[in-house]
Amino acid sequence: MQEKDGKYLFGVVKVGDKGQIVIPKDARKIYDIKPGDTLMMLGDQKGIALLKTDVFQAIIDQAMEGLTQ
Secondary structure (H helix, E strand, O other), rough: EEEEOOOEEEEOOOOOOOOOOOHHHHHHHHOOOOOOOOOOOOOOOOEEEEEEEHHHHHHHHHHHHHHHO
């Protein structure tokens, strides 16, 4: 794992026959990803990103709070 300015390079993962990937141990530790957690997959033309759903929900709640005030 390499880290610079809060950005990480965890290495390469391989997609299995069922489309599954293994999230590297260092990434699971840093982002507190445990078995059974749900992740949201986001993407654009450049690639994809994974985000824990509770983190995504907190972002949405904060955005909605600003709309209702």
